[in-house]
Amino acid sequence: MARASVVRADGLTKRYGAVVAVDHIDLEVGAGEIVGILGPNGSGKTTTILMLLGLTEPTEGRAEVAGFDPLREPLEVKRRVGYLPDTVGFYDGLSARDNLAYTGRLAGLPRLEIDDRFERAMIRVGLPDAGRERVAAFSRGMRQRLGLAEILMKEPQIAILDEPTATLDPHSTNEFLAMIRGLKADGTTVLLSSHHLDQVQSVCDRVALFNRGRIALAGSVSELARQVLGGGHVIDVEVRGPGMADRLRHMAEVVRVQALGPELYRVACARDLRDEIARELASTSALIGLRFAEPSLNEVYTRYFDEARDAA
Amino acid sequence: MRREGSPLTGVGVVLAKEAADYLSGARMWLLETLVFLTAIGAAYAAILSIRATIGESPFLFLHLFTMAQDPLPSFISLLGFLIPLVAIAIGFDAINGEFSRRTMSRVLAQPIYRDALLLGKFLAGLLALAIGLVSLWLLVIGLGLLLLGLPPSGEETLRMAGFFVATLAYGGVWLAMAMLFSVVFRAPATAALAALGMWLLFALFWSVLTPLVSTLVAGPPDTVLGPNLAYLQTSQALDRISPNTLYAEIALALLQPTTRALGPVFYSQIQGALLGTPLPAAQSFLLIWPQLTGLVATMIVIFAIAYIVFQRQEIRA
Numbered sequence: 001m002a003r004a005s006v007v008r009a010d011g012l013t014k015r016y017g018a019v020v021a022v023d024h025i026d027l028e029v030g031a032g033e034i035v036g037i038l039g040p041n042g043s044g045k046t047t048t049i050l051m052l053l054g055l056t057e058p059t060e061g062r063a064e065v066a067g068f069d070p071l072r073e074p075l076e077v078k079r080r081v082g083y084l085p086d087t088v089g090f091y092d093g094l095s096a097r098d099n100l101a102y103t104g105r106l107a108g109l110p111r112l113e114i115d116d117r118f119e120r121a122m123i124r125v126g127l128p129d130a131g132r133e134r135v136a137a138f139s140r141g142m143r144q145r146l147g148l149a150e151i152l153m154k155e156p157q158i159a160i161l162d163e164p165t166a167t168l169d170p171h172s173t174n175e176f177l178a179m180i181r182g183l184k185a186d187g188t189t190v191l192l193s194s195h196h197l198d199q200v201q202s203v204c205d206r207v208a209l210f211n212r213g214r215i216a217l218a219g220s221v222s223e224l225a226r227q228v229l230g231g232g233h234v235i236d237v238e239v240r241g242p243g244m245a246d247r248l249r250h251m252a253e254v255v256r257v258q259a260l261g262p263e264l265y266r267v268a269c270a271r272d273l274r275d276e277i278a279r280e281l282a283s284t285s286a287l288i289g290l291r292f293a294e295p296s297l298n299e300v301y302t303r304y305f306d307e308a309r310d311a312a
Numbered sequence: 313m314r315r316e317g318s319p320l321t322g323v324g325v326v327l328a329k330e331a332a333d334y335l336s337g338a339r340m341w342l343l344e345t346l347v348f349l350t351a352i353g354a355a356y357a358a359i360l361s362i363r364a365t366i367g368e369s370p371f372l373f374l375h376l377f378t379m380a381q382d383p384l385p386s387f388i389s390l391l392g393f394l395i396p397l398v399a400i401a402i403g404f405d406a407i408n409g410e411f412s413r414r415t416m417s418r419v420l421a422q423p424i425y426r427d428a429l430l431l432g433k434f435l436a437g438l439l440a441l442a443i444g445l446v447s448l449w450l451l452v453i454g455l456g457l458l459l460l461g462l463p464p465s466g467e468e469t470l471r472m473a474g475f476f477v478a479t480l481a482y483g484g485v486w487l488a489m490a491m492l493f494s495v496v497f498r499a500p501a502t503a504a505l506a507a508l509g510m511w512l513l514f515a516l517f518w519s520v521l522t523p524l525v526s527t528l529v530a531g532p533p534d535t536v537l538g539p540n541l542a543y544l545q546t547s548q549a550l551d552r553i554s555p556n557t558l559y560a561e562i563a564l565a566l567l568q569p570t571t572r573a574l575g576p577v578f579y580s581q582i583q584g585a586l587l588g589t590p591l592p593a594a595q596s597f598l599l600i601w602p603q604l605t606g607l608v609a610t611m612i613v614i615f616a617i618a619y620i621v622f623q624r625q626e627i628r629a
Contacts, residue, residue, distance in 0.1 A: 074315065081421070102325070
């Protein structure tokens with residue numbers, strides 16, 4: 001990794017009695033990266049996040065966030081990290097402004113700066129006129145935006161978002177993802193925990209796949225696809241003619257062929273085989289199109305956990 | 313392991329926010345109105361009955377607090393009964409409310425320790441209680457000035473101030489108790505029920521239980537030779553476990569200056585004493601010092617237990 005790491009975990013472990021929630025994980029996140037944290041419920045994602053925030057103590061191992069140890073220097077860590085929990089809560093009886101002014105004062109922001117930062121953050125999250133409204137009247141989408149506004153107000157070095165789009169409709173989700181990209185554009189490092197794999201794939205530079213408290217896989221989606229699906233390159237082939245799937249399957253270095261439609265096939269291969277496929281098919285069939293397809297994180301995830309279940 | 317920074321970072325911010333919430337919340341308005349109306353009613357009834365005796369007692373203002381006029385109980389009896397309710401209403405959802413609103417992790421993700429949140433909430437609760445009590449105290453004094461036409465003496469003011477501090481400590485015990493239950497139980501309703509259960513135990517059932525237990529431990533209250541001293545001492549020790557007893561004894565000694573002792577007294581001890589003459593304020597304060605210390609210590613111990621339990625909790629909401 002070329003970028004300086006701002007989050008590092010070495011052998012981080014959390015046990016609750018006999019239950020191992022997080023089992024010796026190693027993680028490194030570079031400055032300005034968006035890293036997705038994936039895994040089924042109970043795989044250790046949230047516990048890892050809480051340890052990185054200094055909200056729970058690791059049983060073993062150590063972490064470093066923005067150059068500080070969350071266990072010994074939690075205040076320094078919290079000054080530099082913005083956290084948006086899943087289903088963020090606010091004081092319903094207070095206005096949006098009063099809610100964020102409270103956490104702003106707790107964060108040590110100067111009183112005079114709070115209003116200014118609040119106005120700017122509310123504009124960025126698309127709630128410019130909602131500052132005086134009571135949060136009780138806010139929809140879930142508005143609450144999530146307000147949670148993000150809180151992070152923006154803090155201007156953190158690292159933002160940790162725990163399933164931020166879990167309760168949002170598709171339109172709000174897309175807007176929220178755009179805001180996450182905006183954080184990266186500001187130079188903020190983002191750790192994004194989510195079950196929505198397509199969303200994670202659309203915004204994350206790398207992902208870490210958690211399983212039973214361990215990081216089972218980590219890297220870019222292409223790297224993960226190479227490890228799990230056996231082919232780092234995925235090519236969509238649009239071709240008309242009989243027996244095309246078999247012909248593609250029998251080509252050298254083709255790992256897997258999946259029929260996506262009557263004339264559309266997804267080919268996973270170890271390297272870029274577009275020229276070879278074009279030559280193979282051009283003579284005997286009507287080749288309509290050939291394009292690179294991003295390997296699907298959903299496919300990687302499903303295959304990995306299917307194989308893990310079979311192995312178990 | 314040593315943590316960086318002060319555990320008190322953010323206490324002031326939490327205190328200001330929580331005190332504003334407590335003082336402006338509908339729950340507090342309702343309860344304080346109830347306390348105000350009943351207490352003012354009791355004080356007014358006392359004024360009507362002591363107007364006839366002006367000049368007979370040097371402590372008229374203190375009678376405002378202690379005199380009962382049917383059907384109303386005395387001001388101090390009402391406070392002893394209602395202050396725990398107000399304190400429980402403030403504290404029963406202090407911590408679990410943050411979990412159920414899902415604000416806990418958001419707040420603790422700011423650069424503060426948990427210590428600041430718990431202490432800030434506790435101090436805010438005490439401040440809200442103190443503001444309510446001071447207002448009530450000033451109202452009663454104003455009512456007394458208006459209807460009796462006399463100002464309180466220096467000694468009366470001193471005794472009333474001592475009584476105010478004791479009432480605050482008594483409220484603090486119940487506030488700490490309610491906060492402890494709010495830490496232990498995740499459902500605010502369960503915490504409120506548990507705290508009210510403790511209040512009922514000490515307000516109603518404790519005085520029924522202590523004679524039974526004392527008889528079992530020390531024998532019957534009377535023997536052929538006279539009162540059973542072991543029984544009296546056991547009964548008093550058990551009674552004093554209850555914060556209500558400690559508070560009642562403080563109120564008695566401070567607001568009725570003729571009170572010379574708060575336990576069994578032997579003839580040899582009162583030989584030569586001028587019975588019925590008031591004790592100087594300093595002597596009365598000496599008399600209630602163990603009770604006041606007991607109340608403050610109980611408050612601190614309960615708060616410390618809440619603190620330890622809270623420190624060990626997992627923050628996931």
